[in-house]
Amino acid sequence: MDDLSTIRSEALDAVQAAADLGALEAARVAVLGKKGSVTGLMKTLGGLAPEQRKEFGARVNQLKGEIEAALDARKGSLGAAALEARLAAEKIDVTLPVRPVAEGSLHPIGQVMDEVGAIFGEMGFTWADGPDIEDDWHNFTALNIPPDHPARQMQDTFYLPSRADGTPMVLRTHTSPVQARTMLNKDVQKRLADGGSLRIIVPGRTFRIDSDATHTPMFHQVEGLVIDRTTHMGHLKGCLVDFCRAFFEVDDLPLRFRPSYFPFTEPSAEVDIGCSWKDGELKIGAGDSWLEILGSGMVHPNVIANCGLDPAVYQGFAFGMGIDRIAMLKYGIPDLRAFFDADLRWLRHYGFSALEAVR
Numbered sequence: 001m002d003d004l005s006t007i008r009s010e011a012l013d014a015v016q017a018a019a020d021l022g023a024l025e026a027a028r029v030a031v032l033g034k035k036g037s038v039t040g041l042m043k044t045l046g047g048l049a050p051e052q053r054k055e056f057g058a059r060v061n062q063l064k065g066e067i068e069a070a071l072d073a074r075k076g077s078l079g080a081a082a083l084e085a086r087l088a089a090e091k092i093d094v095t096l097p098v099r100p101v102a103e104g105s106l107h108p109i110g111q112v113m114d115e116v117g118a119i120f121g122e123m124g125f126t127w128a129d130g131p132d133i134e135d136d137w138h139n140f141t142a143l144n145i146p147p148d149h150p151a152r153q154m155q156d157t158f159y160l161p162s163r164a165d166g167t168p169m170v171l172r173t174h175t176s177p178v179q180a181r182t183m184l185n186k187d188v189q190k191r192l193a194d195g196g197s198l199r200i201i202v203p204g205r206t207f208r209i210d211s212d213a214t215h216t217p218m219f220h221q222v223e224g225l226v227i228d229r230t231t232h233m234g235h236l237k238g239c240l241v242d243f244c245r246a247f248f249e250v251d252d253l254p255l256r257f258r259p260s261y262f263p264f265t266e267p268s269a270e271v272d273i274g275c276s277w278k279d280g281e282l283k284i285g286a287g288d289s290w291l292e293i294l295g296s297g298m299v300h301p302n303v304i305a306n307c308g309l310d311p312a313v314y315q316g317f318a319f320g321m322g323i324d325r326i327a328m329l330k331y332g333i334p335d336l337r338a339f340f341d342a343d344l345r346w347l348r349h350y351g352f353s354a355l356e357a358v359r
C-alpha cells in the first residue's frame, strides 16, 4: 500500500517536473518502461493469491491509468509551450523597412521614344526599324536626292568604305531611309494593293559630322510615314497638332506650318510650336515666340515611284523630328552633349523611373 502511494507521488512529481519532452519521456520510462516502477508492480501480481491479485491488480491498473493521463496532459502543455517558444523565436517583424535596392533609371531618350511611340500608337502607327549603316541608295537616291543633287550638301555625311560589290555606304544621316525600306516591303505593298494603309514611326539613331551645344555626331530622330490613296495635307496637320499637344501636354498649344523645302516631300512644311521666354526660362504654349521642332510634307511622287508604288494611286505624308531636341524642350535639359556623357549624377537627375508606366 505504502509502496503504491510512494510510487504514485514520485511518478506524478516527476511528470510535473519534466521541463521538456525529453525529460517527460525519461519520467515515463522510469514508471512504465521495462524496468519501470509500475511495470515492476505488475510483475509481482503473478505471485499473489487470486483474491489479492484481483484487488491489488485493480489498484495498480488504476494507478497506471492515472499516471498515463498525467503524462498525456503534461505532454500536451509541453507541446503547446514548445510551439509558443518556436513561434516567438521565429517571429518576423514585417514592419522593418526593406533594404534599399539600387534602382536604375531610364535615359530621357528612351523615355521620350516610349512617349512618342505611345501617342502615335494610339493613332494606329506601328514602330518600324532600319539599319544604322545604310547604303547610299536608301539614304539619298530613293528619297529623290540623286548623286549630283545639291541637297546632298544639306547633310554632313559620314561616308563609309563601299561594299565589295561597289555599293557606297554611309552612316544614315536621317531615319528617312526606313520610309523607302518599308514601302519596298512586299507585304506592305500587298496590304496597300488590298486597300489598306501604311502608318509607321521610326525612332532611331542618326549620324552627322557636327558637334556643339545643340549638335552631336550621333543623335536621334523619329520618322513618320502614312501612305494610302486619300491621305492629304489636312491629315498631316491634324496628326501633328494632336501629337504635339499630347506630347508637350499643352491642350491649346499653337502650331505654325511654314513652307519649306525637302527633296522627298512636295509641298513641304517646317513646323513650329508656340513658346515664350521669361527670365531666360522657356515655357511651351501660346506666347510671343516660336520654336522649330520638325520637318514634314506630302511624300514626293518620285519617292513613291522609286519605292515601287504608283504615284497616281498612292499618296501620303511624312515627317521627321529630333528626339533629343524634343526631350530637351519638354524636360528642360540645357546641353545636348550631356545626353551622351554617361554621367551618373546627370542620369539620376534627368532619368525616369523604370517602374512608372508611360502615360
Ligand code: DAH
Pocket (backbone or CB within 6 Å): 173, 174, 175, 176, 223, 224, 262, 264, 265, 294, 295, 296, 297, 318, 319, 320, 321
Ligand atoms: N529627314 C529630314 C532631316 O533629317 C527630316 C524630315 C523632313 C523628314 C521632312 C521627313 C520629312 O520625313 O517629310 O532633316
